[in-house]
Amino acid sequence: MSLTHEICIDSVEGAIAAERAGAQRVELCAALFDGGLTPTLGTVRAALAAVSTIRVHVIIRPRGGDFIFDEHEIAAMEDDVVVAREAGAHGVVIGALTPDGAVDRAVCERLIEAAGDLSITFHRAFDMTADPFAALDTLIDLGVDRVLTSGQDTTALEGAPLIADLIRHAGDRIVIMPGGGITDRNVARVVAETGAREIHFAALAPEPSPAVHRNPYPFMGGELRRPEYERLVTSGADITSVMTAAAR
Template identity: 60%
Template structure:
């Protein structure tokens, strides 16, 4: 079983390695589902030895219908990830009709090689998961991250099981979305995936002593301004069924 941990900091990469995970997916803005991290973050994350590094290539939150300017940004970000030593990139582009944008996906795959390529949960927004699966297999994508087109893997488990069956050895189906220590055993037992993806994060109080509680840096929908979510090695171990040490 390969364990991939979604992180948004260098400390998160270290926590994933400490817990014994195999890969980290490096993101920014996890509250928006993850966007491309900075060159500086990729560079510093690559200095953490003993763990694989995947970099998400997503120029903004929201949907997965990207214009020409956004595509150009994605191409440049792939170049950056490759130059900074990433092991793989994580992409996802759809058409307005909810199908995989095969032409643009093919362009990004060619740009990324020889790095590994994962198609992220844009897959969960496609109109026909089996059509999307065959398209991605034909494009040569290495793996698909999916919650089974439901809010969580547990809810999408029947579809995930069928996707894994249909995929066979042609592509890796990697469940991800809402996996935790309470449901991981059931998900693994029923779907029998080769890889799984989860975050393993917990809320901690920030270190600021002086606080201006009525001022916020974001919009109306927001996390508490002075709290932070950090990757927890203990939570990762619990999902993986490992004891500390």
């Protein structure tokens, strides 16, 4: 069975690495430490200009934390969807919930309308829904193309039983795409146990900063700190490793 591989990236170089490794699609984000936020328009345009065969889907999420958005955030997301569409993105990745853990149908309808004919993925806000089957039925009714989920568990491997049930429930009405903690060590099991035909994973590896002058005292973030002079970059070799393992 042929798999579609979607790579979660946060840079133009990530898109290039994913294309070279033979992946079919990327989810372009900023702030992966926060679970992925809307990237800048400049990054979207640069990524689209840098690749030619891979599809670029842009996450639309204004902040980290929960998925309950106020009117200002909804308006911002609508604008970001339009901007991504006009820039030439192939799809957008959206998600919004009500306080009681249902899909926020009204918000999703607004974002889907703004997207026009772009492909629509509902992101892992799905994993925070109170009733995943009811949420799935809502997304099918809305015409969403795919759902990214870890099966409402820590990783897609641990959530594999629910993912398999969701795939059976969905049939050919919507794609269920496992994501969360997928590596070359577990991808074959995730695919075998779920029957998934698309998978989503990141392939980040640390790389030292090119900075020669380094000041060890100031930090640019909060108390939970990442190293100032180390980067996480998408590794083409790691993408290939997961893709190869998935095909075994």
